[in-house]
Amino acid sequence: MANEIFDRETLLDLTVNMIPLFIIAFFMVAFAVFPLFGRGDLLAMAVQYGLLLVPFVALAVLTYLSGKAIAGDEKRSTVFLQGQATVDEPTELHEYESQAEAAAVDDDSPAELESSDGETTQNDDETTRN
Amino acid sequence: MQVNGQLALTVLMGVFLVAVAAWLARVENWRTYTPLAGGGGAYGQEGYTSEEKPSGLIRWLTTVDHKDIGLLYGTYGLIAFAVGGLMVVVMRVELADPGMTLISNTYYNSLLTSHGITMLFLFGTPILAAFSNYLIPLLIDADDMAFPRINAIAFWLLPPGALLIWAGFFPIPDIIPAQTAWTMYTPLSAGLGNGNQANAGVDLMLLGLHLTGVSATMGAINFIATIFTERAEEVTWANLDIFSWTILTQSGLILFAFPLLGSALIMLLFDRNLGTAFFVNGGDPILWQHLFWFFGHPEVYILVLPPMGIVSYVLPRFSGRRLFGFKFVVYSTLAIGVLSFGVWAHHMFTTGIDPRLRASFMAISLAIAIPSAVKTFNWITTMWNGRVRLTTPMLYCIGFVSNFIIGGVTGVFLASVPIDLVLHDTYYVVGHFHYIVMGAIAFAGFAGLYYWFPLYTGRMYQRTLGKAHFWLSMVGTNVTFFAMILLGYGGMPRRYATYLPQFATLHQVATLGAVILLAGQIIFVWNFVQSWLEGPKVENGDPWNLKEDNLYTAEWNWYDRKLKTAVADGGEEEEEEALTDGGQAADATETDDDAN
Ligand code: HEM
Numbered sequence: 001m002a003n004e005i006f007d008r009e010t011l012l013d014l015t016v017n018m019i020p021l022f023i024i025a026f027f028m029v030a031f032a033v034f035p036l037f038g039r040g041d042l043l044a045m046a047v048q049y050g051l052l053l054v055p056f057v058a059l060a061v062l063t064y065l066s067g068k069a070i071a072g073d074e075k076r077s078t079v080f081l082q083g084q085a086t087v088d089e090p091t092e093l094h095e096y097e098s099q100a101e102a103a104a105v106d107d108d109s110p111a112e113l114e115s116s117d118g119e120t121t122q123n124d125d126e127t128t129r130n
Numbered sequence: 131m132q133v134n135g136q137l138a139l140t141v142l143m144g145v146f147l148v149a150v151a152a153w154l155a156r157v158e159n160w161r162t163y164t165p166l167a168g169g170g171g172a173y174g175q176e177g178y179t180s181e182e183k184p185s186g187l188i189r190w191l192t193t194v195d196h197k198d199i200g201l202l203y204g205t206y207g208l209i210a211f212a213v214g215g216l217m218v219v220v221m222r223v224e225l226a227d228p229g230m231t232l233i234s235n236t237y238y239n240s241l242l243t244s245h246g247i248t249m250l251f252l253f254g255t256p257i258l259a260a261f262s263n264y265l266i267p268l269l270i271d272a273d274d275m276a277f278p279r280i281n282a283i284a285f286w287l288l289p290p291g292a293l294l295i296w297a298g299f300f301p302i303p304d305i306i307p308a309q310t311a312w313t314m315y316t317p318l319s320a321g322l323g324n325g326n327q328a329n330a331g332v333d334l335m336l337l338g339l340h341l342t343g344v345s346a347t348m349g350a351i352n353f354i355a356t357i358f359t360e361r362a363e364e365v366t367w368a369n370l371d372i373f374s375w376t377i378l379t380q381s382g383l384i385l386f387a388f389p390l391l392g393s394a395l396i397m398l399l400f401d402r403n404l405g406t407a408f409f410v411n412g413g414d415p416i417l418w419q420h421l422f423w424f425f426g427h428p429e430v431y432i433l434v435l436p437p438m439g440i441v442s443y444v445l446p447r448f449s450g451r452r453l454f455g456f457k458f459v460v461y462s463t464l465a466i467g468v469l470s471f472g473v474w475a476h477h478m479f480t481t482g483i484d485p486r487l488r489a490s491f492m493a494i495s496l497a498i499a500i501p502s503a504v505k506t507f508n509w510i511t512t513m514w515n516g517r518v519r520l521t522t523p524m525l526y527c528i529g530f531v532s533n534f535i536i537g538g539v540t541g542v543f544l545a546s547v548p549i550d551l552v553l554h555d556t557y558y559v560v561g562h563f564h565y566i567v568m569g570a571i572a573f574a575g576f577a578g579l580y581y582w583f584p585l586y587t588g589r590m591y592q593r594t595l596g597k598a599h600f601w602l603s604m605v606g607t608n609v610t611f612f613a614m615i616l617l618g619y620g621g622m623p624r625r626y627a628t629y630l631p632q633f634a635t636l637h638q639v640a641t642l643g644a645v646i647l648l649a650g651q652i653i654f655v656w657n658f659v660q661s662w663l664e665g666p667k668v669e670n671g672d673p674w675n676l677k678e679d680n681l682y683t684a685e686w687n688w689y690d691r692k693l694k695t696a697v698a699d700g701g702e703e704e705e706e707e708a709l710t711d712g713g714q715a716a717d718a719t720e721t722d723d724d725a726n
Pocket residue numbers: 313430431433434476477495496498499502537538541542543544545546550553554555559562563566567
């Protein structure tokens with residue numbers, strides 16, 4: 001079940017939190033290999049690793065839970081453009097993306113929706129750009 | 131005799147309270163407050179409509195409407211910003227020459243303490259609560275906050291908090307202002323030694339701080355409950371906007387950080403007044419630093435996450451495209467939230483703690499820099515090749531990004547132990563965090579105040595003045611705080627009212643910068659007040675032309691509906707013509723959309 005939610009896309013989104021996790025892991029290994037201040041004091045060592053381990057675990061857990069909540073909701077229900085879920089005529093994200101891709105194929109302009117691009121833009125009458 | 135006096139006072143106080151209660155009971159007919167008593171309108175938000183809202187001052191004292199409370203928070207925050215700002219202007223003027231000239235050294239220390247506490251607790255946290263209170267229910271389509279009355283109580287704890295914090299400055303006999311700096315390090319703050327910090331003014335300040343902490347905690351619980359339970363059905367976790375995400379994370383941080391501050395403050399008060407031995411009298415003064423910074427570092431992220439949310443929300447609207455890597459920003463916000471609890475001792479590298487622990491704190495501090503940097507790249511990529519419109523809010527967003535880079539990079543340097551051993555307690559640190567608190571947090575606040583100005587005032591500000599405000603703030607910030615970074619490299623220690631003559635030039639540059647900042651903020655006040663009262667009315671639900679780029683969002687949709695249904699919002703004098711359904715009010719002034 002987990003793999004249904006954590007597909008490639010979601011894992012890609014989560015890389016942003018993998019990097020800090022990796023950095024913390026890196027330091028844990030580094031401190032183990034080069035114990036600059038000696039291995040003598042067990043309590044100090046325990047606190048030293050605890051200070052790295054607790055944030056590591058907390059971040060991993062929160063990343064997992066939030067990834068599950070967000071990606072799960074993506075699968076379960078419609079995703080709209082950011083902040084548009086409750087506006088009167090919302091645009092769905094996949095619609096927007098496929099149009100943006102089509103626009104990008106047409107010309108090399110940045111992959112964005114042009115204002116004249118059909119149904120999803122509501123008020124063509126208001127195009128007072130400058 | 132003593133007892134009789136106290137008894138008399140107690141009775142007097144009791145009579146007074148009963149009188150107040152009686153007055154409050156008579157002044158309003160409280161039974162009319164049943165929601166939707168009369169024609170509440172079609173929209174959930176109007177649960178408390180014009181009929182139920184009393185008018186004038188009473189409205190503001192009794193309101194439980196999240197929008198009104200948002201405005202109260204905003205007013206409060208801006209007043210505190212003015213107070214804290216004027217305090218620092220006096221300090222900067224004093225620092226224009228090396229000796230003690232304008233004010234005494236002890237008065238300097240009092241101002242320093244008050245400036246810090248005012249800006250962080252009375253301006254920073256409340257101004258963010260202003261945005262979240264006004265906007266979150268609109269963004270997630272909730273009727274109001276989950277607990278409207280707790281919301282009101284949380285705000286009303288703040289004014290007494292401010293009075294207590296500033297108590298030392300009022301002409302009360304035998305009460306002097308605290309001079310402990312905002313970090314309140316023991317043993318100084320425990321009132322020991324030859325200093326004067328055993329004074330009751332310090333106790334009052336600690337109590338005031340405690341009140342603001344209770345207020346922030348109540349607000350945070352309210353936001354967590356609201357965002358978890360009051361979202362409309364369509365607003366799934368995948369559809370939750372970035373500002374709400376940052377507020378949710380911020381509330382989580384507040385929930386874990388502020389109660390700890392509260393406990394530490396109580397312990398300090400006990401040490402001061404009841405002879406306990408937590409930090410002094412045989413206790414450990416370093417314990418205070420641990421407790422304080424376990425709160426204090428999350429606090430800096432409590433202050434910076436919602437501004438990041440505002441920038442992530444506003445900046446794409448003027449870049450003509452949606453936010454690049456929206457989910458990166460969400461996940462990195464959560465990562466910052468967690469990691470911010472694992473870095474506190476980077477403020478204590480020089481206290482002589484075990485070097486192994488220092489190393490761990492350094493590691494987490496370097497790891498937390500990644501999610502911050504990721505966001506910066508997201509903002510830059512959003513603007514890259516976008517159709518950027520340099521409106522005032524957008525200028526502030528860009529200023530935010532630029533200042534945040536300098537503040538963040540200097541922070542990463544401080545996080546590495548060998549560098550911090552040299553730079554700790556110098557002006558470099560002051561430069562670092564002011565690039566963030568002034569250059570980034572206040573800038574994002576201004577971006578939000580300008581961007582949503584039409585939403586909460588129904589009017590438009592004057593754009594030339596807005597831009598003047600921006601440029602003076604941007605130049606002033608960089609002149610002031612870059613000079614401080616250089617001062618720090620030169621070895622100028624922080625928190626001194628006097629200094630060696632070799633630092634004079636850079637100090638004068640910093641003072642010049644502060645004067646430029648002051649000029650900018652005067653323009654802001656003028657623009658803000660005048661435009662609120664007399665600015666052109668915005669009769670268009672899309673003042674920033676967002677529909678054009680498909681960047682329209684829920685709060686403007688709400689505003690649009692409000693314009694179209696225009697039931698007079700209680701309180702203000704009833705404008706008859708505004709009651710017409712559907713159409714626009716007769717005196718519709720052309721919208722000044724500031725889009726150039
Ligand atoms: C993003 C928002 C940030 C804010 C609001 C902020 C704020 C502050 C503040 C207020 C202080 C001064 C504390 C004092 O009174 O001594 C400070 C110091 C410090 N900051 Fe930041 N900071 C931020 C980001 C960072 C980052 C990203 C890092 C590093 C990864 C960092 C590392 C430090 C360090 C190590 C100190 C202590 C320096 C010393 O006292 O020697 N900060 N910061």
